Amino acid sequence: MPVVSAGARLPRSYRxxxxxxxxxxxxxxxxxxxxASADAPRQDLPPVLANILRDAVGAPAAENAISGFTRLxxxxxxxxxxxxDIVYTESTIYNPATGRDDKVRLRSYRGKGTNxxxxxVAPTIExxxxxxxxxxxxxxxxxxxxxxxxxxxxxxxxxSTNLHSHGLWVSPTGNSDNVLLxxxxxxxxxxxxxVPFDHPAGTFWYHPHLHGSTALQxxxxxxxxxIIRGSRKPTPEKNGDIDTLLSVYPDGKPVVERVLExxxxxxxxxxxxxxxxxxxDAAGKVIAWVCDPGDVGTIESYDQFGPNSWQESNRYTxxxxxxxxTFAGVAAGRLERWRxxxxxxxxxxxxxxxxxxxxxxxxxxxxxxxxxxxxxxNCTGDVLPQWEIAADGLTHAQMIEKxxxxxxxxxxxxxxxxxxxxxxxxxxxxxxxxNSAVGNIEESRQVLGKVLVSKGxxxxxxxxxxxxxxxxxxxxxxxxxxxxxxxxxxxGDNLQTGSFVPHPTIEQVNGYQDVEFNIVTTQTPPxxxxxxxxxxxxQARTLIxxxxxxxxxxxxxxxxxxxxxxxxxxxxxxxxxxxxxxxEKGEPNDPQYANLKGTWKDTLFVKQNYKIVMRTRxxxxxxxxVLHCHILDHEDQGMMxxxxxxxxxxxxxxxxxxx
Numbered sequence: 225m226p227v228v229s230a231g232a233r234l235p236r237s238y239r240x241x242x243x244x245x246x247x248x249x250x251x252x253x254x255x256x257x258x259x260a261s262a263d264a265p266r267q268d269l270p271p272v273l274a275n276i277l278r279d280a281v282g283a284p285a286a287e288n289a290i291s292g293f294t295r296l297x298x299x300x301x302x303x304x305x306x307x308x309d310i311v312y313t314e315s316t317i318y319n320p321a322t323g324r325d326d327k328v329r330l331r332s333y334r335g336k337g338t339n340x341x342x343x344x345v346a347p348t349i350e351x352x353x354x355x356x357x358x359x360x361x362x363x364x365x366x367x368x369x370x371x372x373x374x375x376x377x378x379x380x381x382x383x384s385t386n387l388h389s390h391g392l393w394v395s396p397t398g399n400s401d402n403v404l405l406x407x408x409x410x411x412x413x414x415x416x417x418x419v420p421f422d423h424p425a426g427t428f429w430y431h432p433h434l435h436g437s438t439a440l441q442x443x444x445x446x447x448x449x450x451i452i453r454g455s456r457k458p459t460p461e462k463n464g465d466i467d468t469l470l471s472v473y474p475d476g477k478p479v480v481e482r483v484l485e486x487x488x489x490x491x492x493x494x495x496x497x498x499x500x501x502x503x504x505d506a507a508g509k510v511i512a513w514v515c516d517p518g519d520v521g522t523i524e525s526y527d528q529f530g531p532n533s534w535q536e537s538n539r540y541t542x543x544x545x546x547x548x549x550t551f552a553g554v555a556a557g558r559l560e561r562w563r564x565x566x567x568x569x570x571x572x573x574x575x576x577x578x579x580x581x582x583x584x585x586x587x588x589x590x591x592x593x594x595x596x597x598x599x600x601x602n603c604t605g606d607v608l609p610q611w612e613i614a615a616d617g618l619t620h621a622q623m624i625e626k627x628x629x630x631x632x633x634x635x636x637x638x639x640x641x642x643x644x645x646x647x648x649x650x651x652x653x654x655x656x657x658x659n660s661a662v663g664n665i666e667e668s669r670q671v672l673g674k675v676l677v678s679k680g681x682x683x684x685x686x687x688x689x690x691x692x693x694x695x696x697x698x699x700x701x702x703x704x705x706x707x708x709x710x711x712x713x714x715x716g717d718n719l720q721t722g723s724f725v726p727h728p729t730i731e732q733v734n735g736y737q738d739v740e741f742n743i744v745t746t747q748t749p750p751x752x753x754x755x756x757x758x759x760x761x762x763q764a765r766t767l768i769x770x771x772x773x774x775x776x777x778x779x780x781x782x783x784x785x786x787x788x789x790x791x792x793x794x795x796x797x798x799x800x801x802x803x804x805x806x807x808e809k810g811e812p813n814d815p816q817y818a819n820l821k822g823t824w825k826d827t828l829f830v831k832q833n834y835k836i837v838m839r840t841r842x843x844x845x846x847x848x849x850v851l852h853c854h855i856l857d858h859e860d861q862g863m864m865x866x867x868x869x870x871x872x873x874x875x876x877x878x879x880x881x882x883x
Contacts, residue, residue, distance in 0.1 A: 306349060307360040308335040310385060310446070313344045317489060317521070318547040321512060321538055323589040328491050328521040330444040331365060331383075342545035346448030348483055349430070353454060354421040359430075360414045361387055367409045373436070377758050377862035378749075379526045380436040383409045388433035388789070389450060390634065391617050391826045393423055396790050396869075397847030403433035403789070404761070404848060404866075420844070424726035425454025425465040426617025427563045427636040429485075435759065435864065439569050439856035443490050444523045445545070447567035449483050452617070458707050458723035466619045466724040469711070470561055470640075474697040480560045482551065486631065487542050488568035491521030492528050500527070502536070512538035512591065529857040534571045538592045541573060541653060541672060548588050549673040555680030556646050559694050561613075562639050566631040570855045572662050573672075574654040575629040575637075579605025579647060580674060587671050596655070596669040603650035603671070609687060610639040611719065618726055618792060618824040623719035625688070628654050630816035632662060632785045634827035634854035642691055644683040649675040656814075662783065662829075662855055692716060727824055730794050730839040735773035737765070741830065741853055741863060742780035751862060754851070758862030765851075766868045768878040769842050777828070777836040784863065785854035786836065787827040793840040795820045801833040827854055842869060 313332040316325035330344045337347030351357055365383035373380040386405045394401050394417045407413050431447040432438055454465025470479050492500045493515035501514040513536065515521050528537075540547045554560065566573055584602035587595065607627040614620060616636050629637055643649060653670040683690045692715055699711045707723065714720040744751035751758050767773070775793065777786050798807040798817045810818025816829065830836050852864035870878040 304351065304355055305358040305360065306335055306337075306347070307362060308333045308346070309362045309364055310334075311364045314520075315342070315344050317491070317542070318588075319515070320540065320548060320588050321591045322515075324517075326491070326493075326515045326521050327519065328489070330489065330491070330523060331441055332445050333448060339545075344445040344489075345485070345487075345545035346430075346446065348449040348451065348485075350451045350453060351419060353419055353423040353425065353452060353456075355419050357417045357419060358414050359387065359417070360412060361385070361407055362412045363407050363409050365409045376435065376761065377752070377860075378436070379440065379857070379860050381406075381434065382437045382440050382524070384434055384437060385432045385441060385446075386434045387415050387430060389415075389417055389428065389430050390787075391426075391428040391636070391792070392417060392419065392450070392452075393790065393792070393844075394419060395845045395847060396849035397845075401789065401849070402847075403850060406434060419452065423452060424618055425452045425456075425467050426614055426619065426726075427451055427565060427638055428617045429565050429567055429636065431567065435761075436860050439529055439860050440523055440526065442567070442856055443488065443529070443569045445487060445489055447485070447487065449485050449563070449565050449567075451483075451563070457702070457704055458711065459704065460706060463723055463725055466613055466638075466721060468702055469695065469699055469721075469724065470613075471702055472698065473559070474694065474701065476701075479698075480553075480558065481563065482560060483563045483565070484543050485545075485565045485567050486573050487545070488534060488539065488571055489523070489542060490528050490534065490537055490539055490569070491515075491523055492537070493519035493521050510536045511593065512536075526857060526860075529570065540592055541568065541571070541670065543651075543673060546673075548671070551651070551673065551675045554643055554675055554677045556643055556677050557681035557683045557690070559640055559642050559691065562610075562641055564629070564631060564635075564637045564639065566633050566635045568633055569857065570633060570662050572656050573631040574652075574656050575610070575631060575672075576627065576650075576652040576654045577608035577610070577641065577643075577675070578603040578650045578652060579608070579645075580650050581605075582647070584648070592670060595671045599650060599652060599669050599671050603652060605649075608641065608643065608649065610641055611691060612637055612639050613721065614638040615823060616792065616825045616827060618826075619721060619724045620823055621720065621722045621725050623721060624819045625719075626815070628815050630656070630814075630829075632816075632827070632829040632854070633856070634785055634787050640691065642683060642687055643675065643677040644687055646677050646679045646682070649677060651675060662785070688719075692719060695719070725824075727792070727794070727841075729822065730772060730841065733772050733774045733839055735768075735771050737767075737773055737775045739775065739777045739786065739851065739865075740780055741778070741784040741786070743782060743858075743863075745781070749861070752853075752858050754863055754865040757865075759864045761866065764848060764866035764868040766870060766878060766880065767842055768872050769844075769846055769869055770872055772839065772841050774837065774839050777830050777838070779830045779832050779834070781832060783829055783831045784858065785827050785829045786851070787854045788840075788851040788867075789849040790845055790869075791840050791842055792824050792826045793828075793838040794824050795822065795828070796837040796839055797821065799835040799837070800831075845869065846871060 319326045332344040333346035368383045371381040388403045389401045428450040432441040454467045456464045457468045458464030502510045503512040581604045610626045612624040651673040655669040695715045696712045742753045797805045806817045807821040846869045852859040873879045
């Protein structure tokens with residue numbers, strides 16, 4: 225099984241770093257007025273230099289220097305570029321059911337930062353607020369003559385594409401996060417994301433979003449993690465970035481981070497008639513998709529998707545392109561930050577950690593269906609707690625302790641973990657009841673990999689108390705003198721992190737919106753709908769910039785992850801079919817809604833006959849973008865709607881034209 229070393233990030237990161245041409249005289253002046261130590265008295269920057277600095281690096285970074293930080297902010301030109309070639313990539317994916325590597329040919333992003341050992345996994349991009357990021361897409365896939373179907377909601381044009389920066393708060397128009405563009409084969413196009421200085425730091429991701437081919441391309445592995453790193457420390461006037469708390473341990477060493485990008489690459493091998501090769505049980509039920517020696521697995525048709533397809537395929541959820549990886553370099557008693565990204569198409573991942581019994585047999589040659597029994601026999605320790613600090617890249621006001629971290633397609637979850645003692649630990653995808661899972665069928669427990677934990681400094685007793693003490697010590701080192709005690713006291717009060725929340729709570733609204741997902745199954749093919757209509761690119765929901773509205777999201781048939789572009793939302797309540805609010809305590813057999821009240825997200829699973837009530841602000845950006853179900857083959861077949869954000873007309877309405 226592959227080993228992921230400590231400190232290594234798979235996929236490799238492409239880090240944007242540069243130094244701007246700010247005059248040396250300005251830098252010298254800043255150094256001259258900066259305090260000699262963190263405890264030195266604050267000194268005011270001369271107004272002229274303060275204004276020059278604001279012009280050079282932007283207001284937030286300038287205020288950091290002006291407020292008396294000993295470390296000057298990184299001064300950068302806010303201009304960076306990455307080129308991604310979209311190509312067919314030949315590689316292998318390990319298949320535990322056969323104990324051998326399957327050859328695959330997949331569409332992928334290739335660029336600086338691509339890991340040559342796992343070439344179908346896209347680079348991880350790391351940027352900071354205030355940067356302008358230019359990503360050049362070079363579509364080198366083969367041309368597809370006459371790829372336009374008679375119905376826009378029939379999957380089509382699998383070699384055409386575009387790019388979506390999932391979760392970023394940037395413009396949806398022009399060459400920014402514009403998912404209404406089409407980039408045909410042989411065409412190159414440069415996306416430009418002007419990330420504002422006040423953008424939240426957090427974990428985001430990028431993937432294709434061309435209607436009709438999104439699921440096929442994302443399932444092929446065309447997805448990458450996008451991290452925005454923040455250096456803004458909280459002040460008495462403004463909240464800061466959680467990154468500043470989680471920068472160094474009390475001993476001064478940098479905090480260990482790991483990126484876990486979950487993917488479900490649903491490749492198939494086909495017979496001479498073009499049918500998927502399968503294995504069936506005695507009753508004729510499909511129990512696995514088969515690839516014989518010499519076959520090449522591909523993703524070329526939407527017959528590879530559907531409610532039961534993942535279970536039938538007997539494929540395995542990969543982490544950073546690897547099946548059943550081993551995470552090495554973890555030390556007992558060492559807090560780590562794990563950034564989990566669900567970059568799959570349609571199956572729920574319920575992340576758990578459990579101590580593995582000593583001398584457990586290997587699990588690298590088992591069918592996916594057999595892993596539940598293996599976990600029952602060998603993953604026998606108590607479930608390890610995870611403390612979620614952020615969801616969908618947005619920091620919580622209070623860390624959420626979880627023993628099951630339910631990740632639906634499109635979700636991100638930043639968690640802190642502490643392995644209390646040396647040994648091997650199971651990384652598990654826990655069982656999920658049908659109504660809490662994307663496919664609306666029960667999901668059995670799976671093993672995703674294992675963690676090797678060295679001796680370190682074992683933690684006895686209460687891990688929560690240990691975590692709190694560690695974080696308070698880190699705050700003592702990293703926070704400003706006028707914020708240290710406030711942050712430490714909040715951490716000591718049930719791990720509150722209110723000084724790092726990026727958005728203020730929405731108290732009042734001035735409008736309302738309703739969204740209902742539905743699948744009409746009385747005709748073939750079924751209709752995938754939003755508010756009774758399948759996707760029509762000529763129709764849009766008109767919203768007015770500056771308004772603050774309450775949305776109610778429901779699902780008439782099956783469960784669907786709701787996702788909206790540009791502006792995130794705050795959860796108000798989640799009502800079960802009986803009208804009970806489950807957004808605080810969750811439900812007995814399903815923890816996914818617990819502690820969600822008041823949190824900020826951009827993607828949220830809507831169970832059948834449940835009601836999600838949320839609030840959102842329409843800030844800064846106008847233009848046309850979309851909301852949709854993040855079961856991406858549902859989106860490709862019509863479960864999407866355009867949004868047209870317009871300027872107010874000054875009389876309570878909006879202006880949709882130029883007059």
